[in-house]
Amino acid sequence: MLHALSFDVEEYFQVANLRHAFRREDWDAVPSRLAVGMERILGALDRHGAHATFFFLGWIAERHPDWVRRCLDAGHEVASHGYEHEFLWDIGEEHLEQDLARTEQALAAAGAPRPEGFRASTFTLTERTWWAFEMLAKRGYRYDSSVHPVAHPVYGVPGFEPGISTVETPAGAVVEFPVATWRALGRNWPVGGGGYFRLFPLALTRRALRRLEREGRPGGLYLHPWEFDPEQPRVPAPASARFRHRVNLSRTLPRLERLLGEFRFGSYREVLVEQGALEPREPGRASGGAR
């Protein structure tokens, strides 16, 4: 069973938890830490012969096209994380197309094929931003991984199908592949990445993946380059945000290495092809993830 592994490519100063500390207009003045995490991630994937999907911010692809190319050269899939990490409800229905197009242009300029996958900033595809699916279909996206089927104060669609499903829109269908959840006590718990991956024992993620395998369903995991960078600057923030951002940062790499040694991982595209939700790419076309 091939599980899906993904990295949302953004800087530590662009995450929602720290957005109060770094104004958008100041981002260019903050020294980049991207290379630290990206080197560690690409090294780990290479050591284990695994592929992943890298959801790039357009803002990052414009400034660091070399990382887009490094991912492609290593056989990984490059997809879209939107332009500058705005929540979908802040972008708004009328500006989403522009945001997607700008990101597509940045990825194309860096040499990537047109992205087939999308992940919204901070899982902000919820019932109130459901209109995003129609725009994704209109712009040719084949899959999305922005719905988190959990109860959470900011995001989440608790009743949503936790496996791979299809969302129909007037502009066409989009495959939805949410990140992995753990069903217990009558609700879905997030086990697929981020602060939860670092906070909960690794045993929980491993049990969740084993359970999904028994059920014949692949899991999806998400991590970020800044989670592989425990030396990143400490940012003044409320205690809860600081905790969520920094907890167990030094454990991310060894944990990922253990999972890579124990389970088979591929890009979202590869998993969706194996599951019959996407068709294999025609031979001879730029790969960007297909083996």
Ligand SMILES: [Zn+2]
């Ligand atoms: Zn993000």
